[in-house]
Every structure is written in C-alpha cells, then in structure tokens.
Amino acid sequence: MTATLEAAAAVRPSEITAAANERPGLARLTRVELRKMADTRAGFCLLVTTAFVTVAVVALMLIFAEPADQTFANLFAMTLFPTGILLPILGILSVTSEWTQRTALTTFALVPNRSRVAMAKTLAATVLAIGSIVAGLAAAAAGTLVAGALDGAAGSWSLTGGAIGYATLFNFLNVMIGLAFGMLLMNSAVAIVLYFVLPMAWSALGGIIAALETPAEWLDTSRTFAPLVEDAMTSGAWARLGTSVALWVVLPFAAGLFRLLRREVA
Numbered sequence: 001m002t003a004t005l006e007a008a009a010a011v012r013p014s015e016i017t018a019a020a021n022e023r024p025g026l027a028r029l030t031r032v033e034l035r036k037m038a039d040t041r042a043g044f045c046l047l048v049t050t051a052f053v054t055v056a057v058v059a060l061m062l063i064f065a066e067p068a069d070q071t072f073a074n075l076f077a078m079t080l081f082p083t084g085i086l087l088p089i090l091g092i093l094s095v096t097s098e099w100t101q102r103t104a105l106t107t108f109a110l111v112p113n114r115s116r117v118a119m120a121k122t123l124a125a126t127v128l129a130i131g132s133i134v135a136g137l138a139a140a141a142a143g144t145l146v147a148g149a150l151d152g153a154a155g156s157w158s159l160t161g162g163a164i165g166y167a168t169l170f171n172f173l174n175v176m177i178g179l180a181f182g183m184l185l186m187n188s189a190v191a192i193v194l195y196f197v198l199p200m201a202w203s204a205l206g207g208i209i210a211a212l213e214t215p216a217e218w219l220d221t222s223r224t225f226a227p228l229v230e231d232a233m234t235s236g237a238w239a240r241l242g243t244s245v246a247l248w249v250v251l252p253f254a255a256g257l258f259r260l261l262r263r264e265v266a
Helices: 002-010 013-021 026-039 041-064 072-100 104-110 114-150 161-185 188-208 210-219 226-230 235-262
Strands: none
Touching: 026 041, 026 072, 026 114, 041 072, 041 114, 072 104, 072 114, 072 161, 072 188, 072 226, 104 114, 114 161, 114 235, 161 188, 161 226, 161 235, 188 210, 210 235, 226 235
C-alpha cells in the first residue's frame, strides 16, 4: 500500500495533464472508424451481405458459366460488382451515422480537429477497399480450385498484378464516392438514394440523348470505371477516369469536408 501511494505521489501533475491532453494517433482513429463501421446493425448487415453476395456470385459462375470462363481472373472480376455496389453504402453510413446516431458530439469532443476525423474515415475506407479485394481473391481462389477439380478445362490461375491494382482502385473509388456523398449530404436516406439515382439517370440520359453521348463517355462512372475491371487501362481511359473522379469524388468530397468542418453539432 505504501509503495502504491509513493508511486502515485511520484507522478507529477504536469505529466497527468500532458497524458490527458495527448491526442490519439491517426492509426488509432482509423481503427476506431473501422470498428464503428461494423458496430451498427446496418453496417454489420451490409458487411455480411457483401460477403454473402460475393460468395454467391462465385458459386453462380461455377454453376452457369462455361468451363473455359471459370478462371481465377474472371471469378475475381465478378466479385468486384457486389463490392462496388454495397461498399459505397457503408462509406455513406460511416459519415451520416455520426448525425443520425447522434455520436457527432462525442466524436468531435474527443477529437476537436475535424479534419483528422475526416482523414481517419478516408483511411478506414481505404482499408475497407483493400480488405474487400483480399476477400474477393480468397473467394475467387476457392472457386478456381473447385472449377479445376470439376473440369480440367477450367481453373486457370492467370492473373496479373496490374489487374489486382486496378481492382483495388476500383473498390477504393467506389467507397470514396459513398464517403463524399455522405459528407456532403449528412443524411443517410438522401445520400443513398442520390448515390444510386444520379449515376443511373446520367447513364440513361447519355444513352438516350445523342448530345450527351460524348460527355457521358467522360463523366459516366459505369463507363469510365469499366476498364479498371477489364484490366484495359489506356491513356485515354485514365483521362476519362480522372475526369469522372473529379466530378463524383473530388468535388463532393471537398464540399462535404467544408461542410463537415463548419457544421454546428446540435
């Protein structure tokens, strides 16, 4: 008991104050944001649904695709579609849940520098994108093993490192679109609806109105993101991708960050 009291007395008040005022590191904030993505019922269900649909897509390829098409590259490419659709919703919820679940007051009280919170959410989205690629590779590898065992004409393992890099960028950009929409709108329902409606409307108009055909080639993400999945990036494809990213990621993210830094927490 005496030793405990002496040790406590040896701690200077200034040291206690410094420890209390020490801000959490960016790595710790990123881990917190990742945990928050799965803490809510909606986030957890989305992660489970994404994993289930990814496995289901591979299973459907094994059932209905021709043996020659049941390759590691094709199976992996198919896993990108469910993640490209569902992960952006998780990106939206990672921001909007701060306001709908009323955790913004706690978050910004513990981390007053809101730009660090935004950075942590961005890094968490990056980790999520990489994790989804790892899961997709695992599902595709399992499917390739099954395909090779069932039919000797299937089961090719050819896959370039560039294809994996493009796929990672594809998932990252999709998650970032969701994150940007969430920061800009800060309302789950509105952000999710607009995330689906605006690109679909733009794609439909580009296919119907001849005058919008050329702009759609540069601004329709369903077109500009396709070469990433197909491992067919060229200089022109990069230019069109960059233009669409500026419209759908950079602009809403910048506007959303501006709003996040200045919105009053009620």
